[in-house]
Amino acid sequence: MIAALHRAAALLAPTLLAAACASFSAVSPGDSAPTVEARVGAPGAVWKNADGSEVWEYPQGFYAVQTFMVAFGSDHVVREVHEVLNETYFSRIQPGMSREDVRRLIGKPREIWYFPARDEETWTWRYRDINYRLFNVLFDRSGGTVRSTLRLDEVLLLDGGRAKH
Amino acid sequence: MNTASSRLLLLLIPALLAGCAGFSAINTGASAQQVETLVGKPANVWKNADGSEVWEYPRGPLGAETYMVTLGPDRGVREVRQVLSDEYISKLHVGMTRDEARRLLGRPRDIGFSDLNDEEIWSWRYREWGVRNMELYVQFDRRTGALKKVTRFQVDTGDGMRK
Numbered sequence: 001m002i003a004a005l006h007r008a009a010a011l012l013a014p015t016l017l018a019a020a021c022a023s024f025s026a027v028s029p030g031d032s033a034p035t036v037e038a039r040v041g042a043p044g045a046v047w048k049n050a051d052g053s054e055v056w057e058y059p060q061g062f063y064a065v066q067t068f069m070v071a072f073g074s075d076h077v078v079r080e081v082h083e084v085l086n087e088t089y090f091s092r093i094q095p096g097m098s099r100e101d102v103r104r105l106i107g108k109p110r111e112i113w114y115f116p117a118r119d120e121e122t123w124t125w126r127y128r129d130i131n132y133r134l135f136n137v138l139f140d141r142s143g144g145t146v147r148s149t150l151r152l153d154e155v156l157l158l159d160g161g162r163a164k165h
Numbered sequence: 166m167n168t169a170s171s172r173l174l175l176l177l178i179p180a181l182l183a184g185c186a187g188f189s190a191i192n193t194g195a196s197a198q199q200v201e202t203l204v205g206k207p208a209n210v211w212k213n214a215d216g217s218e219v220w221e222y223p224r225g226p227l228g229a230e231t232y233m234v235t236l237g238p239d240r241g242v243r244e245v246r247q248v249l250s251d252e253y254i255s256k257l258h259v260g261m262t263r264d265e266a267r268r269l270l271g272r273p274r275d276i277g278f279s280d281l282n283d284e285e286i287w288s289w290r291y292r293e294w295g296v297r298n299m300e301l302y303v304q305f306d307r308r309t310g311a312l313k314k315v316t317r318f319q320v321d322t323g324d325g326m327r328k
Contacts, residue, residue, distance in 0.1 A: 113286055115277040122277070134318065152300060152318035 024058070024068050024081060031078040036070060043070070047104055053079075059108045065128040067107035085127040090135055090149065097146045099123075102137055114141055131156075188222075188232045188245055195242045200234055207234070211268055217243070223272045229292045231271035249291035254301060254317070261312040263287075266303055273303075283307045290320075298322065 026039050036056070043056035052074030059067045071079045084106045093102060102123065109123035121139040126132060136150040187204040195203075200220065207220035216238030223231045235243040246253075248270050256269055266287065267273075273287035282304075289301045297319050304314040 111279060112281065113277040113279050115275050117275060133321075151321040153321060155299075155317040155319060 024083075027070060027078060027081050029078050029080055033072065033076045036078060040068075040070075044108060045103075055104070057107045059110075062110050063126065065126050065132065067125070069107065085125055085135070087129075090151075093137060093146060093149055095146050095148065099139065099144055102146065106135075109137075120147070188234075188247070191234065191242055191245050193242055193244065197236055197240045200236075200242060204232075204234075208272055219268070221271045223274075225272075225274045225290065229290050229298070231289075233271065249289060251293065254291075254315075257303060257312065257315045259312055259314075262310055263305055266305075266312060278307070279304075284313065293319075 023040050027036055031039075040058060044059050045057040047055040047057065049055075054072045056070040056072070057067065058070070065085060066083050067085050068081060069084055070081050073079050089106050092105060106125060109125055111124045113122045113124070114120065115122070119141045121141040123137045123139070125135045127135055132154045134152040134154065136152065138147045138150060139145060140147050190203050191200055204222060207222055209221040211219040211221065213219070218236045220234040220236065221231065222234070225231070229249060230247050231249050233246045233248050235246075237243045253269055257266060263285075270289060273289055275288045277286040277288065278284065279286060283306065285305045285307045287303045287305070289303075291299050291301060293299045300318045300320055302314075302316045302318075303312060304316075305311065306313050
């Protein structure tokens with residue numbers, strides 16, 4: 001029964017994922033704010049700029065490998081749509097940047113861990129290069145600034161990582 | 166290379182080799198005293214009910230090995246194991262306690278926390294097949310102390326661009 005459910009979920013998952021991605025290709029420059037909301041829903045976060053323009057952030061969830069940013073001009077019309085979980089954006093992250101700088105660039109992380117012994121806070125995003133990978137930004141926890149970045153390749157085990165001992 | 170730096174290198178090489186050779190120089194049957202002479206005092210000692218002991222030697226954070234030296238009730242060495250390897254890591258399983266994980270792999274390189282999921286994360290660095298730098302995360306439920314998840318990653322030390 002459980003196995004059957006898993007199989008059904010496995011079959012459904014690609015359809016759902018495809019639907020989620022396709023909806024962002026339906027947002028184009030020139031679209032109005034209400035059109036965007038109608039097509040892809042309310043954003044996870046909104047970043048307001050001094051000139052009246054805005055960026056709407058759409059993380060796709062814990063296991064997802066994409067985060068979309070929809071940039072609006074001060075006329076409330078879409079200027080551009082970009083997917084930010086890739087090297088184009090990761091490579092812009094430099095030591096000394098603030099948590100907000102990072103968040104605005106690549107969106108909400110899937111997880112935040114902190115390591116008291118080295119006063120470090122680690123933000124993690126899952127993305128897809130060739131394999132599934134994790135992109136980590138390591139912050140100085142007290143200072144709130146970027147120390148370094150780290151890329152980790154997920155190791156896939158045939159038994160799903162659950163050893164039978 | 167000038168003479169001064171080559172002299173320094175010549176001095177360094179035996180020092181480095183001694184660090185590595187220490188554990189392989191421990192023979193079965195060696196005394197506790199001999200172990201201490203070769204590799205120093207352990208970071209931790211685990212005492213078993215039968216009078217045997219396991220001495221723990223983490224070489225991190227710089228090294229990627231942790232040695233466990235088992236001494237019999239007669240205080241003679243039974244075996245020496247390097248435990249940061251697939252053989253031991255694959256013995257981790259859901260439900261294990263922190264203490265069991267510590268006894269299996271020794272002291273973690275680092276301990277982190279996730280407030281969102283109320284987790285405590287133990288991490289180790291190790292080398293796989295002597296060629297790959299790996300990172301191991303073991304996530305425990307902070308409230309129950311039970312192991313929830315084990316993940317391993319290969320560390321990409323580059324800038325993310327594939328060669």
